[in-house]
Amino acid sequence: MNTTLPRQTIDVPLGARSYPVWIGRGLLDDHARWRAMLRGKHAMVISNRTVAPLYLERVAQGLDGLHWSSFLLDDGEAHKSFANVGLALDALATLGATRDACVIALGGGVVGDLAGYTAACWMRGIDFIQMPTTLLSMVDSSVGGKTGVNLPAGKNLVGAFHQPRAVVADIGTLDSLPAREYRCGMAEVIKGAAIGDAGFFAWLEQHADALVARDETALVQAIATKVRYKAGVVSRDETEQGERALLNLGHTFGHALETAGHYTALLHGEGVSVGMLLAARLSERLGMSAHADTQRLEKLLKAIGLPITVPSGFEPEHLLALMRLDKKTIAGTLRLILWRGIGHAEIVSGVNEADVLAVLREATAAR
Structure with missing residues (x-):
C-alpha cells in the first residue's frame, strides 16, 4: 500500500458557494482541515449502523467542544425514506440545532443523499459536509449537491439541490469496502x-x-x-x-x-x-x-x-x-x-x- 501519495484538492467553482473536494488517505483524522468548515456550535453526524462502528469515533474526535449528536440509519437503499428524514429532523430539534449548525454525512450515497436533504429542510437550509466512505459516493453522489429520498413509485423522486461546504474523501475508508x-x-x-x-x-x-x-x-x-x-x-x-x-x-x-x-x-x-x-x-x-x-x-x-x-x-x-x-x-x-x-x-x-x-x-x- 502506498502511503506517500499526495492529497489532491479539486474545487467545485460555484461563486460564493464554491467548495473543496479533498481526496487522500487519513483525511478523517485531519480535524483541523474539516473542522474549520463548521461555522456554529452544533453538529449532527448522520451515518449507518455498518459505517459508524468503523469511523464515527474518528470524526467525533474532531467535534470536541461542540454540541453534537449522531443519527444512525439501517444500511441499504430502502432506508432512504421520508420516515427517516422525519426522525433525523426530530434529532436536530432535540439537539437544539440553530441556523449555523452543520450536518455531517458519514457513509455512502444513501447516507449522503438523506443527510443532505435533511440539512436542506432544517430551518430552510443549513450547512452540511460530505464524508463519503464508498467509492461510488466519492466519485459521484457526494459532489454536486443533489439530495433526496425515494418513494415506492420510484427512486429520488423527492429532493433538493443543496451544495455541501466540503467533501472529505478519505480513501482509507475504501480498505473496508466489500x-x-x-x-x-x-x-x-x-x-x-x-x-x-x-x-x-x-x-x-x-x-x-x-x-x-x-x-x-x-x-x-x-x-x-x-x-x-x-x-x-x-x-x-x-x-x-x-x-x-x-x-x-x-x-x-x-x-x-x-x-x-x-x-x-x-x-x-x-x-x-x-x-x-x-x-x-x-x-x-x-x-x-x-x-x-x-x-x-x-x-x-x-x-x-x-x-x-x-x-x-x-x-x-x-x-x-x-x-x-x-x-x-x-x-x-x-x-x-x-x-x-x-x-x-x-x-x-x-x-x-x-x-x-x-x-x-x-x-x-x-x-
Whole structure:
C-alpha cells in the first residue's frame, strides 16, 4: 500500500458557494482541515449502523467542544425514506440545532443523499459536509449537491439541490469496502468516461486490472479524474437544465431496474452498469453509435466484474412503465441520455417507446 501519495484538492467553482473536494488517505483524522468548515456550535453526524462502528469515533474526535449528536440509519437503499428524514429532523430539534449548525454525512450515497436533504429542510437550509466512505459516493453522489429520498413509485423522486461546504474523501475508508460495493463505484467512474472523455475511457481499459486490485496510485487518479470532470459539469449547470443531465447516462434504465427489484436485487452501481449497456444498445439500434463502441463498454464492465444482464424475473413492460416516471421525462415522452459512441453522450427527447421496449425485450430474452 502506498502511503506517500499526495492529497489532491479539486474545487467545485460555484461563486460564493464554491467548495473543496479533498481526496487522500487519513483525511478523517485531519480535524483541523474539516473542522474549520463548521461555522456554529452544533453538529449532527448522520451515518449507518455498518459505517459508524468503523469511523464515527474518528470524526467525533474532531467535534470536541461542540454540541453534537449522531443519527444512525439501517444500511441499504430502502432506508432512504421520508420516515427517516422525519426522525433525523426530530434529532436536530432535540439537539437544539440553530441556523449555523452543520450536518455531517458519514457513509455512502444513501447516507449522503438523506443527510443532505435533511440539512436542506432544517430551518430552510443549513450547512452540511460530505464524508463519503464508498467509492461510488466519492466519485459521484457526494459532489454536486443533489439530495433526496425515494418513494415506492420510484427512486429520488423527492429532493433538493443543496451544495455541501466540503467533501472529505478519505480513501482509507475504501480498505473496508466489500468488493461488490467497490465495483459499484467503478461503474460511476466508467460512466464519466463514457459520457465525455474518450481518453479517460482508454486509460480505464489499460488499467482495469490495477483498478480491480485497488492499486492506490491508479485509484486516486481515477477518483480525481472523475471528480474533476463532474465538478466542471456542475459549475456550468448546477440545477440540471442542460449539460448536467448527461451525467445520467444509463440512469433511466438503471433506476427502473433498481425500483423493479425493490432496491435489493441490484445495487445502484449495478443498475447503472446494466443501464449504460442498455443505453448503448438503444443508441446502436437508433443508428447513433457503432456496435464496436457497445462491445468496448461491455468488455470494460466485465473486466471490472460488473453485471451486464437484466436479472431474471424482470418484465420489459413493467420496466418501461417505471421509466415513464423518470425525472427526465418531458410532457409524457421519454427523454434519455444516449451516445454517439465513447465520450460523446447527448440528450435525446421523444424517444420512441417501441424501440426502448425492443431493447428491453432483447435483454430479458437473452438471460
